[in-house]
Amino acid sequence: MLLPFSWLFGAFVKLRNHLYDTGRLKSFSFDIPVISVGNLNTGGTGKTPHCLFLLQKLQHICKPGFVSRGYKRKTQGRILADKHSSASDIGDEPKLVKYHHEDIPVMVGAERIMAIPELLMQVEGTNCIVLDDAFQHRKVVPALSILLTEYADLYTRDYLLPAGNLREHSKESRRADIIIVSKCPQSINLAERQAIRRELSPNKDQILLFSRLKYMPAYHLLNKELLLDWKQKKNILLCCGIARRQALIQYLNSKDLNLTIKAYSDHFYFLEKDLKNIDRLFNTLQEDTIILTTEKDAMRFLLHEDWIRDRAWPIYALPIQVAMSDDDNELLFGELERVIEKPF
Numbered sequence: 001m002l003l004p005f006s007w008l009f010g011a012f013v014k015l016r017n018h019l020y021d022t023g024r025l026k027s028f029s030f031d032i033p034v035i036s037v038g039n040l041n042t043g044g045t046g047k048t049p050h051c052l053f054l055l056q057k058l059q060h061i062c063k064p065g066f067v068s069r070g071y072k073r074k075t076q077g078r079i080l081a082d083k084h085s086s087a088s089d090i091g092d093e094p095k096l097v098k099y100h101h102e103d104i105p106v107m108v109g110a111e112r113i114m115a116i117p118e119l120l121m122q123v124e125g126t127n128c129i130v131l132d133d134a135f136q137h138r139k140v141v142p143a144l145s146i147l148l149t150e151y152a153d154l155y156t157r158d159y160l161l162p163a164g165n166l167r168e169h170s171k172e173s174r175r176a177d178i179i180i181v182s183k184c185p186q187s188i189n190l191a192e193r194q195a196i197r198r199e200l201s202p203n204k205d206q207i208l209l210f211s212r213l214k215y216m217p218a219y220h221l222l223n224k225e226l227l228l229d230w231k232q233k234k235n236i237l238l239c240c241g242i243a244r245r246q247a248l249i250q251y252l253n254s255k256d257l258n259l260t261i262k263a264y265s266d267h268f269y270f271l272e273k274d275l276k277n278i279d280r281l282f283n284t285l286q287e288d289t290i291i292l293t294t295e296k297d298a299m300r301f302l303l304h305e306d307w308i309r310d311r312a313w314p315i316y317a318l319p320i321q322v323a324m325s326d327d328d329n330e331l332l333f334g335e336l337e338r339v340i341e342k343p344f
Contacts, residue, residue: 002163010160013168020138028113029141031344032120033128035336036142038135040155040173041165043266044243045148046182046213046322047133048093048296053211053322054130054146055101057333062340063125066101067115068094068132070108072267078109080122092267092299093132099299113139128340135176136167144339147176149200150244151184151210156199174203178335182322183247184212207335209328215251216319221298222309228290228316230255235289237282240297241268248294248318260285269300275307282313291315 019025035054039045051066058064070079070091079090083102087095090108098106105123109115112131120126131140135147149155155173158164173179179202193210202208220226236257240248241264252259262278264270270278282291291313293301298317301308308315324332 003159006160006163009162010169013160017138017168017172025138027138027141029143029344030116030120030129032126033143033339033342033344034116034131034140035128035144035146035339036131036134036137036140037146037148038133038137039148040135040168040170041149041153041158042161042167042243044153045150046211047148048096049213049320049322050146050148050180050182050211051093051130051132052097052100054336055097055104057336058128058130058340059101059104061337062128064128064130065105065107065119065123065126066094066097066130066132067107067109067112067119068097069110069112070094071133072269073108078107078111078115078118080119081106081108086303087299088269088303092296095299096296099295112137116140143342143344144178144335145176146178146180147173148180148182149173151181151188151196152246154181154196154199173200174206176206178207178209178332180209180211182211182213184210186212188212207331209324209332211322211324211328213247213320214323216321218292218316218318221293221301221313221315221317222305228292230257233288233290234258235286236260237262237278237285237289237291238293239264239278239291240294241265241300242294242296252292258286260289267300268297270304272304272307275304279311279313289314293317295319 037047037051055064073091074088081090081098094106094108105119107115107119116129155170158166160166181196197208218228234257237260239262243266295317
C-alpha cells in the first residue's frame with residue numbers, strides 16, 4: 001500500500017540528484033580531502049564505528065577532523081566539541097568520537113558545508129575531514145565516498161521510503177568509490193563474498209570491501225579500568241536504544257547469560273522517569289545482576305552521571321570495533337594514502 005508513496009519519494013530524490021549531477025544545484029569542494037561515510041538506508045549499518053576506524057587509520061598519515069550534523073542534539077548552530085561537551089550538546093555519535101579521540105577536532109553543524117571551513121579556521125593544521133552520514137549531502141564533493149551496506153540487509157533487497165528504508169534508489173550506489181559490506185559474520189567465506197559481489201554489481205572502478213564488528217571488553221561506565229568478567233556476571237539487564245540490536249543480542253546469548261532486555265528507540269534520551277523505571281526493574285532481578293548498555297547509549301547515560309553514582313549502579317558499556325581481513329585492510333589504507341597524497 002505504501003509503494004505509490006515510495007514512487008513519489010523516489011521521483012523527488014531522482015530530480016534532486018539530477019539537479020546536482022547537471023550542476024543546476026551547486027556542489028563545493030575543498031582544498032583538503034573530505035572523506036564521506038554514509039549509507040542508502042535510514043541507519044543501522046555501523047557508520048560511527050567505521051568513522052572511528054577511519055580516524056584511527058588516518059592519524060598515522062595526516063591530522064584528521066570529524067564533522068557531523070549532530071543528530072538529535074539539543075543545541076543549535078555550529079559547535080566545536082571539547083572534552084566537556086555532552087551528548088545533548090553535540091549528539092551521542094560525535095560525543096563517542098570525542099570520547100575515544102580527545103585530540104581529534106569534532107565539529108557539529110546542520111549545514112556541513114559551513115561546518116567544515118569553520119573547523120579548519122578554528123583548528124590550525126587539520127588537513128583531512130571525515131564527514132559523517134554524508135552520502136546524501138551533495139553540497140560537498142568528497143575526495144573519497146564510502147558507502148556502507150549491512151550484510152543482513154543489503155540495499156539491493158530494500159525499497160524506498162516509506163515502503164522500505166532506502167533514502168535513495170540502490171542505483172545511486174554508483175556514486176561511491178568504496179562500498180563496504182558491514183556487520184559480516186566472522187565465518188563469511190569466499191563463495192559468499194562472490195555472491196554478494198554479483199548481487200551488488202559494483203562498477204569496475206569501485207572497491208568492494210567486507211567488515212565485521214568485534215566486541216571489546218565491557219567497562220564500568222564510571223570507571224574504565226573496571227572491566228566486566230563474563231564468567232562471574234551471568235545475570236544481565238540490557239538497556240539499549242540502537243537502530244538494530246539483533247547482532248548484540250545474538251552475541252550476548254552466545255555467552256550463556258540470563259538476559260533481560262529493556263529496549264528503546266534509536267538515539268533515545270533517557271529522562272529521570274526512564275532511569276526510575278530501569279531501577280525498579282533492576283531491583284526485581286537477582287542480586288548479582290549488572291546493567292549493560294552500548295557505548296553509544298552510554299554517552300546519553302552519562303548525562304545522568306550523578307544520578308547513577310548516587311545509586312551505585314553496576315552499569316557497564318560494551319564497546320565495538322571494526323575489523324577487516326588483512327587484504328581488505330591493505331586496500332582501504334592504500335586508498336586513504338592515495339587520497340591524502342593527491343594534490344588539491
